[in-house]
Amino acid sequence: MTWLPRPDAAGADAAGAGRTDAGGGGGTGRAGAAGRALAEAGGGKRAESEAAGAAEAGGAASAAAIPASALAAGAEAEGAGADALGAGLGRRAAAAGAAAKSTSAAHTIRKPRRTFTATTFAPGRRRKQGERRLCYGDLVIDQEPLPNADPLALLTSWYEAAVESGAAMADAVALATVAPSGQPSARMVLYKGMNGGALVFFTNYQSRKARELEANPRAALLFYWSSLGRQIRVEGRVEVLAAGDSDAYFATRTRESQLGAAASPQSQPIKSRAELDRRLAELEREYAGRAIPRPDFWGGYRLLPEMLEFWVGREHRLHDRYAYTRSESGWSFERLAP
Numbered sequence: 001m002t003w004l005p006r007p008d009a010a011g012a013d014a015a016g017a018g019r020t021d022a023g024g025g026g027g028t029g030r031a032g033a034a035g036r037a038l039a040e041a042g043g044g045k046r047a048e049s050e051a052a053g054a055a056e057a058g059g060a061a062s063a064a065a066i067p068a069s070a071l072a073a074g075a076e077a078e079g080a081g082a083d084a085l086g087a088g089l090g091r092r093a094a095a096a097g098a099a100a101k102s103t104s105a106a107h108t109i110r111k112p113r114r115t116f117t118a119t120t121f122a123p124g125r126r127r128k129q130g131e132r133r134l135c136y137g138d139l140v141i142d143q144e145p146l147p148n149a150d151p152l153a154l155l156t157s158w159y160e161a162a163v164e165s166g167a168a169m170a171d172a173v174a175l176a177t178v179a180p181s182g183q184p185s186a187r188m189v190l191y192k193g194m195n196g197g198a199l200v201f202f203t204n205y206q207s208r209k210a211r212e213l214e215a216n217p218r219a220a221l222l223f224y225w226s227s228l229g230r231q232i233r234v235e236g237r238v239e240v241l242a243a244g245d246s247d248a249y250f251a252t253r254t255r256e257s258q259l260g261a262a263a264s265p266q267s268q269p270i271k272s273r274a275e276l277d278r279r280l281a282e283l284e285r286e287y288a289g290r291a292i293p294r295p296d297f298w299g300g301y302r303l304l305p306e307m308l309e310f311w312v313g314r315e316h317r318l319h320d321r322y323a324y325t326r327s328e329s330g331w332s333f334e335r336l337a338p
Helices: 027-065 068-102 151-164 208-215 243-250 255-263 273-286
Strands: 106-109 116-119 172-178 184-190 198-204 218-225 230-240 298-312 320-327 330-336
Touching (some): 151 218, 151 230, 184 198, 198 208, 198 243, 243 298, 255 273
Antiparallel strands (some): 106 116, 172 184, 230 298, 298 320, 320 330
């Protein structure tokens, strides 16, 4: 089989604040410009009054110590310096405003053909009448899942749409397992594609998840793409991936990832980070100049779906849910209440 590559990381916008050092200017122009910039940025009347006082004091000192001709030249330089400083402060204020806007409580996440607004409320704050924690807007999927649709093909279609949209970590899925005691646990793993109608992920066979899967070979996976207002739940039986398939995937990993998989006794207690780094350095020396074989304690799993639920976020918590359940005759379909 062909393993899915990691989706490209979504581009991030970078914001910076420009600073212009004004040269040739005296105290009056600089203080006045600073006061005006602070007032515009939210400093208010206090900043204006303090700046005005500084301007008057600076002007008096300059007039007493500088000849008229020099004072005239200085005033011209002050004007240029004040303009430059004001422009610099203005750019800094604009950049700060942009940064504040991007991290404001209410923000819009860009995605194709949809509007998704998330509002964050302070802990303990009671929401007012009409306030909503999540507003999905007009979320309409291109085509509703049909009763006779192939749910595995639909999962692949939704996953590819998430990758193409630039959704962050589109291949990240939550994996839930259950211990013999009945205690459930969940963690994030990476979805690596289909293998004979089963969903594949890789891990350390000595990890907690692996021990729980050995005792109870059933699990659930959850895809969630917040920027698209979509999620997929998958439940089913789990089995170990064939060694040859695990070898083939391990060979596609970067050398650093191969060494990391071999160095880490996943889920086991270690004394310090230094212990892990020391083990990694030992393996780097051991395999210098030659290929790194897949450790026998590391490989893949196949989750064979018995139930898939496709979820689409709607306004007022009236979400759309479409469930497919495997039976002897194929897949049965039903729509679930939100």
